[in-house]
Amino acid sequence: MSRLAFLMREAIVNLRRNALVVTGAVLAVFISLALAFGALVLNQLLVINTLAWQEGTHIVVFLKDTDEGGLSLDGQLQLRAEVESWDEVKAVRYVDKAGAYEEFKILFADRPDFVESINPTILPSSLRIELTDINLYRDVQFRLQANPAVKDVRSFGEGIEMLSNLSRVLNLLGIGLALVLGSAAVIMIANTIRMAIYARRDEVSIMKLVGASNWFIRVPFLLEGLIEGVLGAGLAVLTIWIASQNLQGVGDSIQLVQFTIPTEFFLRWGVLFVLFGAAAGVFGSLIGLSRYLREADGGARTGAA
Amino acid sequence: MLRLENVTKVYEGGTVAARDVTLDIQKGEFVFLVGPSGSGKSTLIRLMLRQEPITRGTIWVAGKDITTIPNWKVPFLRRSIGTVFQDFKLLPNKTVFENVAFALEVLGRPRSVIRPQVEQVLNLVGLSDKGDRYPRQLSGGEQQRVSVARAFVNRPPILLADEPTGNLDPATSVGIMKLLDRINRTGTTIVMATHDHAIVDAMQRRVVAIEDGAVVRDDQSGRYETITMDVPVVAEAPPAPATDGESGSEGGEEE
Numbered sequence: 001m002s003r004l005a006f007l008m009r010e011a012i013v014n015l016r017r018n019a020l021v022v023t024g025a026v027l028a029v030f031i032s033l034a035l036a037f038g039a040l041v042l043n044q045l046l047v048i049n050t051l052a053w054q055e056g057t058h059i060v061v062f063l064k065d066t067d068e069g070g071l072s073l074d075g076q077l078q079l080r081a082e083v084e085s086w087d088e089v090k091a092v093r094y095v096d097k098a099g100a101y102e103e104f105k106i107l108f109a110d111r112p113d114f115v116e117s118i119n120p121t122i123l124p125s126s127l128r129i130e131l132t133d134i135n136l137y138r139d140v141q142f143r144l145q146a147n148p149a150v151k152d153v154r155s156f157g158e159g160i161e162m163l164s165n166l167s168r169v170l171n172l173l174g175i176g177l178a179l180v181l182g183s184a185a186v187i188m189i190a191n192t193i194r195m196a197i198y199a200r201r202d203e204v205s206i207m208k209l210v211g212a213s214n215w216f217i218r219v220p221f222l223l224e225g226l227i228e229g230v231l232g233a234g235l236a237v238l239t240i241w242i243a244s245q246n247l248q249g250v251g252d253s254i255q256l257v258q259f260t261i262p263t264e265f266f267l268r269w270g271v272l273f274v275l276f277g278a279a280a281g282v283f284g285s286l287i288g289l290s291r292y293l294r295e296a297d298g299g300a301r302t303g304a305a
Numbered sequence: 306m307l308r309l310e311n312v313t314k315v316y317e318g319g320t321v322a323a324r325d326v327t328l329d330i331q332k333g334e335f336v337f338l339v340g341p342s343g344s345g346k347s348t349l350i351r352l353m354l355r356q357e358p359i360t361r362g363t364i365w366v367a368g369k370d371i372t373t374i375p376n377w378k379v380p381f382l383r384r385s386i387g388t389v390f391q392d393f394k395l396l397p398n399k400t401v402f403e404n405v406a407f408a409l410e411v412l413g414r415p416r417s418v419i420r421p422q423v424e425q426v427l428n429l430v431g432l433s434d435k436g437d438r439y440p441r442q443l444s445g446g447e448q449q450r451v452s453v454a455r456a457f458v459n460r461p462p463i464l465l466a467d468e469p470t471g472n473l474d475p476a477t478s479v480g481i482m483k484l485l486d487r488i489n490r491t492g493t494t495i496v497m498a499t500h501d502h503a504i505v506d507a508m509q510r511r512v513v514a515i516e517d518g519a520v521v522r523d524d525q526s527g528r529y530e531t532i533t534m535d536v537p538v539v540a541e542a543p544p545a546p547a548t549d550g551e552s553g554s555e556g557g558e559e560e
Contacts, residue, residue, distance in 0.1 A: 017398055202394075209354070209383060209388055210407060210455065216411060
């Protein structure tokens, strides 16, 4: 116990004495992880927005009037029930002519003369279909187009599909960027610790001389790395969180795009990033130390030189 | 306590720093390793500390062959050997007290044990009032006293000193030697590499002369007595003529 307390004290004293190098290491972790976390948050925003756009009506089916060879009201409701029973379909909303006119009035509220010039009976009744999976839109569209009672089928599938693809690519890019920057953090910590050890190589050799084991020498350095990693990662998460809070303010003025990220996401990923920072700190220290400690060991018998 | 058996050390590039050295050092002995710079004294000290890999031969420390022990056991070996160096090797960021205490911290001793033990040894070396100073605030002699205190604080059976007076003036050197003598009288075996004639002559202890990596003389109670540099030295060499006002070798070779 007293040994652990001693090693903790050593680590804290070393952190204080090497303030400049420590600041460098914390900044290195902070910058890499802030960029990585930023990429992740942006990616999440994209996912949230793509999902939001994917919600709602995917296909609109305009139905023929009875004088065009279409179905009666009962027939149309029957068709709705049939479409709703399809596996690909999540929900179907039937909008009759009156309903269509109401929508039309809302849509052209700023042009009352135009609204008045339109005869409500010319607007077709329609089915608004929400799919279980947007990618299935082609099949459903094809089947509906084949129905003689259908006048026209409009689908938003292509646009949403394009957005999905873009999101997938950006998702991969975001994860790739996070990985690259995460590795950069480990390398930077390893380098910084190695520099710190190089500056204290005499100290390490004296420690070895009085009989300190490699672990006894290592632990304060590992604790230093851990503290630096946690500090850098914590700062990175905090910075991105503050930035996203500010973005929410902007988001309020732009209706189409959503800038709010659930707190749960920040908690989950924030904790993971801090843990990663801690692991990167410890791992970086281990890499930084291993070579030097190996060199400082005398080694056993060599072959004849 | 210490036994070197046919110890040879060849550095990369072919430099031979130790040639077939055989030495037997008993418990409680005070042995001087003497010889000019580059003769191989320090290499022997480093080999005894397992700071260098040995090329051939065996070194026994307290009955254990240290040339074959795995690296992870080396710290345990070093805890049984106190070391004092010419450049003091003190930790600059630690106070005198912390420097001495460090040797006990490494052993995992509790603070309640460390404090009195460090105070006692600081008292022994005459620095009890300077425990809170940093090495840079001390004179060379005082720094070396701290180094001796650190080497002795856990009462090791062996103390190796490599030119401990090399950076000190004669008067200060005498103080350090008195200290080492006092430690030796507690039963600690001391091996000291030096080329300080006056000290060796004054102490009248066992002298092992090293020349070009080989033992050329081993006197139980001897003087420094340099061997001429320009005459090739062999084990059975007759006493060399004095070239610098000192007498020639009077002791025979062990090997």
